[in-house]
Amino acid sequence: MTEVASWDPLTEWKDAKVNWVKVDISPEDLRRFTKRSNFKGLCMAIGNLLLLSLTGGLAYYAFSQGQWILMALALYVHGTFCSMMPNAMHELSHNTVFASRWLNVGVTSLYGWLFWTYNPHFYRASHHKFHHRYTLHQGTDGEDTPNYVELSPKLILNLFFNVIHIKALFENVGRLFTLKPTSMLWRV
Numbered sequence: 001m002t003e004v005a006s007w008d009p010l011t012e013w014k015d016a017k018v019n020w021v022k023v024d025i026s027p028e029d030l031r032r033f034t035k036r037s038n039f040k041g042l043c044m045a046i047g048n049l050l051l052l053s054l055t056g057g058l059a060y061y062a063f064s065q066g067q068w069i070l071m072a073l074a075l076y077v078h079g080t081f082c083s084m085m086p087n088a089m090h091e092l093s094h095n096t097v098f099a100s101r102w103l104n105v106g107v108t109s110l111y112g113w114l115f116w117t118y119n120p121h122f123y124r125a126s127h128h129k130f131h132h133r134y135t136l137h138q139g140t141d142g143e144d145t146p147n148y149v150e151l152s153p154k155l156i157l158n159l160f161f162n163v164i165h166i167k168a169l170f171e172n173v174g175r176l177f178t179l180k181p182t183s184m185l186w187r188v
Contacts, residue, residue: 034096041097045107048088051081052114085115093124 055078062071091097092108108124 036096036099038099038103041099041103041107044097045088045111048081048084049114052078055081082115085111089115 055074059071059074059078062068062074088111089108092104092111095101095104098104098107
């Protein structure tokens with residue numbers, strides 16, 4: 001199999017006509033399924049942040065005490081919880097978690113600071129502009145991923161060792177501090 005060429009959705013994007021299927025659901029059911037709650041949202045967000053703090057603290061404690069097996073286990077559990085951060089960012093970017101908009105924006109910003117690989121404002125713009133209009137349509141979806149993975153030595157090495165993205169850290173922190181989502185450099 002050949003390797004899929006990567007593309008930049010912000011510069012190489014092309015419009016596409018998508019024939020979407022409309023699901024038949026009553027307005028009452030839709031309202032019931034999408035009801036927002038400050039209490040439930042805070043319980044989930046605070047619970048998630050507590051789990052992150054506890055597992056991260058346990059990993060640090062094990063490291064400081066030289067308990068390497070406990071540290072490895074704690075880091076594994078901590079990494080498992082951290083891997084769910086994109087899901088939280090996804091739901092928060094839709095403003096559908098909290099009934100109060102200010103609470104949704106505040107928690108989205110907090111999660112954006114904690115999960116530094118995603119600038120929450122840039123992610124929201126990209127997610128709504130490209131992904132929800134063109135989900136999995138090649139060349140149009142900004143989050144497009146191939147529907148297959150070729151297991152290769154390079155992929156296996158990347159799964160284990162390609163985890164620190166220093167360049168992305170500096171770019172995203174710079175965007176958070178200096179640029180507005182409407183500025184041209186935001187998209188660079």
